[in-house]
Amino acid sequence: MPTHYQAASEPSHFAQRFGIACDPEGSIVRPGEQGLFVRRPRADGVGQETPPERFQIAAGRWGLIPLFSKDGQDQLTHEARGETASAERNFYQPWKRGHRCVILADCLFQPGDTEDSIVRVSRADGEPLALAGLWNGWRSPAGQCVESFALLTLGAPEQSEQRRTVILRDAWIDDWLHCPVEETAAYLRPYADDKLVREALPVDA
Structure with a gap:
């Protein structure tokens, strides 16, 4: 089962972190489906009806x-390897x-150690996960601008063949979105395991 996540469900999470007013659905999002992501405002002004703020929320695939x-x-563009994405x-x-973008999620579901299990990952303090991502605006043949995003991953320290979605520390969110390109990789680090709850679940859960 591929990685998927439950989107953040509380409007206060977006208001407190980004000063953004929105009414999130908090639904399960799977690869190929629509989700919300936060970025710094687009430089070309697309989607901006008022003067740009420091953060902007968008919906994309x-x-x-x-x-x-x-x-x-x-296909296979829902995850980007943090070690090699700059050259892929x-x-x-x-x-x-x-x-760069941030996806707020109440929890993340990742493949378990066996084919019939998954692991639910959440923060121990109950706050949402801030997942690191890349976004793009693609122009369709009909001229429509289609937004999309990918989550960044790193190899697990104990098993490099396994991939873990990059979770940003709260203090890094603003810098992640606004830092120079050459500093991007500095924020792609494993999140402290003692601040996460990993719960093994059967696939049918």
Whole structure:
């Protein structure tokens, strides 16, 4: 079962962290589905009806659509490897443009040690996870701007073949979104395990 997440459900989480007013659904989001992400405002002003604030919320497909895509149906772009994304064909354009984003999630579901299990990951203090991502705006053949995003991952310290979604420390969120491109990799670090709750669940749960 692929990684998926439960989107943050409390409007206060967006208001307190970003000063953004929104009414999130808090639904389960799977690869290929629509989700909310927070970024610094687009430099081209698309989607801005008022003077730009420091943060902007957008809705997009979880599965980044590269600029070179012909039909927007590219596969296997919902996760970007933090170690190599800056050089990968699907992700280097958003990386070098500083198109970073944050996805707030109440919890994250990742594959377990066996095929019939998953692991529910949440913060021990009950606050939402701040997941690090890249976003892109793709122009369809019909001229429509389609927003999309990918989650960044790192190899697990104990098992490098396993991937873990990058969770940002609260104090890093603003810097992650606004830092120079050359500082991007500095924020891609494992989150402290003692601040997380990992609960093994059967797949049918």
